[in-house]
Amino acid sequence: MNLEISYESKGLITYSQSNQEITGKDKKLTGKQITNSYLAEYMAQAIKESKSTFSTQANTFTLADIGYTGKPIGELTQDEAKALVAEDGFFGIAQTSARIADFVINGAGDDLSKLQAGRSGMLQGFAEAEKLWGEKLPEISYTTMQKALEKVDARIAELGGSVLDTSV
Incomplete structure (x- = not known):
């Protein structure tokens, strides 16, 4: 058998x-x-x-989760896409950096160590994005991250902290 x-x-x-x-x-x-x-x-x-x-x-993640309710990205005209990444556009530097910073700030609340850890996570995530991209990211990415870090750094300073590691 x-x-x-x-x-x-x-x-x-x-x-x-x-x-x-x-x-x-x-x-x-x-x-x-x-x-x-x-x-x-x-x-x-x-x-x-x-x-x-x-x-x-x-x-689990859609663009609506970050507040974007416009036309699907794949259906945008070139002019519509440019408007979205313009300085005052939804994916522009000002709004994107604010979303990133606000996520970290709101998540940390008034806990300085969580805020500093969130800042560290932002930098780590950005470094990982660079590796995945395989080369230098578009300039808008660096400017956006710089603006987000400035906002987080300002909140760290408000709480009496420092972004410099003086423990070494």
Whole structure:
């Protein structure tokens, strides 16, 4: 009697074990066959869960979450896109730097250490964006970050803190 065990996970990974002869005398699966079938089942389930999790994460952020309710980005004309990144545009330096800084300031409240950690996170995130970009970012990015840092630094100073690390 031929036994074929096959598991498939929607085209991503396929595990198949075939041509395993089970005699009428044993009618038992070997430990290896059982282990392989559990492994294949686990892999299929893990891929299914990962796809679900990634989809959920991708859907958790929309432009509406940051207040943008305009036309979908992919449908903008060149002039509309330029207006959005202009100095007074929604994605311009002033509004974007304010959103970044306000996120950190509001999240920290009056806790100086959280505010300093948020500032550090801004710099770390920016450095990671540079690495992902693979080269120097567009100049608007640097100016935006500088303006956001100025606002956070001003709040740190209001709370009696310093952005300089004097502990060294």
